[in-house]
Amino acid sequence: MLSDSLPDDLILEETFRQVAELDPIDFDQCGDVLKFLTEPNPEQESAEFSDVYYGVYSTVEHIIEENDTVPGRPRLIYFEDEHILLVEKFNSIHEVPFLHLDSIFCPFLYGLHRRDSDYSMYTTVSRVLTLLYASAVPDLSIKMNVVTKNMVHEPKVLAVGECAFAQDTDSVLRKLKYEIACHPEVSMAIMVVIEEHQPYRSPGRMSEAWQMLLQDTLSRSSFLSLQGVAAQSLDQPVVVAGHTWCHLASVRFHVWVRGDEPINIDVDNELLARGTLFPNQDMDAIDTMIAKGMVMMRDYIATVCQKVVPGSNISAIRNSGFTFCPDWDYLLMDLKRAVHETAYDRYRSWYESSP
Structure with a gap:
């Protein structure tokens, strides 16, 4: 148990050394990250740290996982080739859009599960994604696994999603680019941008x-x-x-689907749809594009299963019908x-x- 009488910096350093057990790493390099996570800051809800090397990132991640002195469930995104660490503190608004979409995608994907004698196919909606030069915890990750008699085949990523709130949208776009670059098979990418009328500021002097x-x-x-x-x-x-x-100003959706080439979020073409949920609801293009992305996921699942087990009957997957029926009013509530x-x-x- 750490002493409450120790200065803040010493408490952090003692936490670092006791939990991480990696004395050789320079504490000064991750001190700012730990302070951001453990000290209340009324205004700063996300931060970007540069010159953070992998050992420091993995140590901070370990502290978050093992030590209850870090409040909430902060989200870490690490770009190894750039030595950049993005940290997002837990926020209810940030979580809501993809929790709503999860409730739609999960039953759709469950209807596609196959447990035939030759293979089994499983899909999962989660928030863990392994990248080549980055480590990310996406707001949405839909993955599929195909299991044959003696082999678990390499999982494929069907869709990714990110929400931008209280952080720079460019950072979220960069994160999406990394995720797609490492998983070019992605059929659909979704970004939700939630903006306030002005950046939050904590109270000054009140009466x-x-x-x-x-x-x-x-x-x-x-x-x-x-x-x-x-x-x-x-x-x-x-x-x-x-x-x-x-004070919310707007909630806007961006949806990309894959064409013949991997998704390119820098290109504005017919494979991208934009829509507004708030303040004025205009989501028809989003409804159409998400439904298209779900069809592409379904067809991709069938293609992968047939490739893994040639001659297998995939008609049940390809003929699986569905209706994308989001309740956007419920999401607004x-x-x-x-x-x-x-x-x-x-x-x-x-x-x-x-x-």
Whole structure:
């Protein structure tokens, strides 16, 4: 157990040495990353670190996995050839879009599972992806595995997805490029960009009465009831104590599907669809493109199964019908809930970092 009397830097260093057990690595190189993860920062929800070598990245990852002094479930993206580490703190808004899509993709994929005598085919929706020169935890990764009698064949990646919120969109695009470059078989890539009206800023000096009220470690319901936040619509800001804690501006979708060549997200052509969920709902092109991507995944699964076991009957896969029926209004309701959770999380971060 670490002593509470130690200065912050020494606590971090002791955590580093006790958990990682890698004394030769220079602590100074990962100190900033550990501080970002362990010290409350009301305004900084993502960060990019340069000159981070693989040993430092793997150590930080190990600390996150093994040590409960790191709050939440931060997401790490490491570009080994560039020595760049991207860190995203857990955020409810960031999670919502792909949790909704997961609920659609999972039953669709389950209907394609094959457990014939010659082979078995399984698909998984997960958030782990192995790359050649990077390590990423995507917001969506759909993979397939084919198992024959004595062999597990190399898994294939059918789709990837990323959500950009409170971080630079260019970083998310770069992450998608890495994922596609390492898995050129990807049939569909999805990016959701969620923007606020302005970058979040924690409260400055409040009136003494409000400051005393907010310093009392309010529960989520108490915090949100201060100005009737629970009754507000998604297009209204969450304002408590005269401060805006969260105010969504837009939610936009980008969907790419594969042509004859691997997906190129730098090209704007008929293989790319854009749509807006909020503030005005215009998702028809997205519906069409995601449905097309699902057909491509289905056909690719059939092709791989036939290649692995020549002569196998894949008609059940190819003839499998489906209807893509997203409930975008339900997703908007989930986003409203996530906005309130994010506002409260920001309040707690401000509270915990206040002197």
